[in-house]
Amino acid sequence: MSKLTCFKAYDIRGRLGDELNENIVYRIGRAFGQFLAPKTIVVGGDVRLSSKSLKSAVTNGLLDSGVNVIDLGETGTEEIYFATSFLQADGGIEVTASHNPIDYNGLKLVRQNSRPISADSGLFEIQRLAENNDFPVVTQRGQYKQFSVLANYVEHLLSYIDVKNLKPMKLVINSGNGAAGHVIDAIEAQFQAHDVPVEFVKIYNNPDGSFPNGIPNPLLHENRQDTINAVLENKADMGIAFDGDFDRCFLFDENGEFVEGYYIVGLLAQAFLAKAKGEKIIYDPRLIWNTIELVEKNNGQAVMCKSGHSFIKEKMREINAVYGGEMSAHHYFRDFFYCDSGMIPWLLVLELLCTTGKTLGELVGESIANYPSPGEINSKLIDAKAAIQRVKDAYEKNAINIDDIDGVSIEYSDWRFNLRCSNTEPVVRLNLETRGNKALMEEKTTEILALLRK
Known part of the structure; x- marks a missing residue:
């Protein structure tokens, strides 16, 4: 055997x-x-x-x-x-x-x-x-x-928005030669059939398993440039890039700036709570302050859950949450069988752009300023457990809160961080945020990485 x-x-x-x-x-x-x-x-x-x-x-x-x-x-x-x-x-x-x-x-x-x-x-x-x-x-x-x-699936996707709300918009959509192209084409056809004034600028839309433009993984900085360039060249309102099986979408604002998944969680939480007050929203322990603030401000209930799709789907069913979001750009929806979707998020954000009259940069700008984060930073380490323990020992004594729901999270009054081993790769992931202090964010990120990689 x-x-x-x-x-x-x-x-x-x-x-x-x-x-x-x-x-x-x-x-x-x-x-x-x-x-x-x-x-x-x-x-x-x-x-x-x-x-x-x-x-x-x-x-x-x-x-x-x-x-x-x-x-x-x-x-x-x-x-x-x-x-x-x-x-x-x-x-x-x-x-x-x-x-x-x-x-x-x-x-x-x-x-x-x-x-x-x-x-x-x-x-x-x-x-x-x-x-x-x-x-x-x-x-x-x-x-x-x-x-x-496909036709039934696209009909379901479009049920999350009211197409009558959509105003003239230009979107850059990068399918990365992965599986998303045929769905984008089908959504575009439906928009045209309903006279929706949204224009698609499609790049790498054709499926090609040899991935001539690189593996579709927009989390890699080198894979973002083509989307950024297309947004700027076309003066688009938003850029959307997918991974290979498009269960995640990554968004770029009108200036071609990559928007971390963390801030999209808060945005989508607000979108759902605007339609139904008091609903439960699930978030993961890596980055939390912005999500908690926005959910509570919009009369929702914020519920923490260990990251990982099986944990979040189970928790969503248990408490009947309307939406769950991970900062890794996995977004889960009650009406989508409690599953994650990479197509529903950008449709909801598109509707928000149209109904608020704000740009994506304006919609997330305040959150980014209030809770700056360097994004997830990965370290390949020989002894991950010992490295995490070393960091924990150094920071736990003056902390106001420590939890081990998922890796270790250590919180101070003005900054916090989470360290965890990946479930899918041999790396340790660091996430860190501060209360409106970018210099402190940079200082503490450098400090922790030096200790972690010692």
């Missing part, structure tokens, strides 16, 4: 060849079928060159387990979330490596009602079955069909 190293805390991800190949993925399909005993599963895949053959392998694994498969074709992850619930399937599988390097791929799994399957809800049991590779004989092979839910 060979150990499969591609199973992570939230999904399956690995280097092509040794960690992930058609044989392994076929076994995962069989294991998924045995674990869930589903009747019907929806499958889709991103644009990576390996996704088609891996999707075919996982499909065959499911079919050989007696499971019916609905193949959605080339999709982003959230199309699988949507189709699983919309078609009332028993689960879904997206073949994607999102923003990982080109020689990687992976699988994201959900069960009925688009609920995530992760480490604490069956993923390691699926791993065990796949490793054992000892599957029962199934007499009746499942049935296979291809089907598209």
Whole structure:
């Protein structure tokens, strides 16, 4: 029995060849079928060159387990979330490596009602079955069909806004040659059909798994420049860039400035609370002050939850939160089966630009000034635990609050920080914010990184 190293805390991800190949993925399909005993599963895949053959392998694994498969074709992850619930399937599988390097791929799994399957809800049991590779004989092979839910999915996306609110706007949209292009085209067609005066300037819109313009990961500074240039050249009102499977979108203001996901959480919280007072909003422990202030100011209830999609989705269901946001640009919506979407956020922000008459820079400017943050800073460390402990020892004695909900968060009256090990990469992540003091932000960031990397 060979150990499969591609199973992570939230999904399956690995280097092509040794960690992930058609044989392994076929076994995962069989294991998924045995674990869930589903009747019907929806499958889709991103644009990576390996996704088609891996999707075919996982499909065959499911079919050989007696499971019916609905193949959605080339999709982003959230199309699988949507189709699983919309078609009332028993689960879904997206073949994607999102923003990982080109020689990687992976699988994201959900069960009925688009609920995530992760480490604490069956993923390691699926791993065990796949490793054992000892599957029962199934007499009746499942049935296979291809089907598209694109029109229904786009109709659902547009239900979050009132298109009558939309005014003349110009948007730069960078799909990064990933999976987002076909959805952007479909939304654009709907806008045109309803005479919505929003113009799309599309860059890298065609899917291309060789990623000629770099892996679609707008968190990398070098991947932002093309979006920035296009915003400035076209005098656009906003720039939008997606990662590979478009479950995250990243926004740029009218001056081409990248807007950290943290400030978008506060913005979307306000948008929901403007429509329904008293709702619960979930936020993660990495950066918090701006979100708490805006939620409370708008008569909402701010609820902290450990970061990570499975934790947030579970918490949202538990307390029936209308919206949840992570500063990493994952945004979750009650009406989207408590799942994350990269398409809903920019539509909501577009509507806000039109209804408030403000630019994106104006909408987030005050928050950025009130709670400056350098953004998430990653450090590759040999002994991450010891490094985090070293920082904790240095800062905990005068702190007014310390919590370990997610890594370690240490708070003073005028600044705070969070340090945590990544669940998906071998790095320690630092997030830090101050109360309106940029110089203090820079000083403390430098200080902590020096201690951390000593």
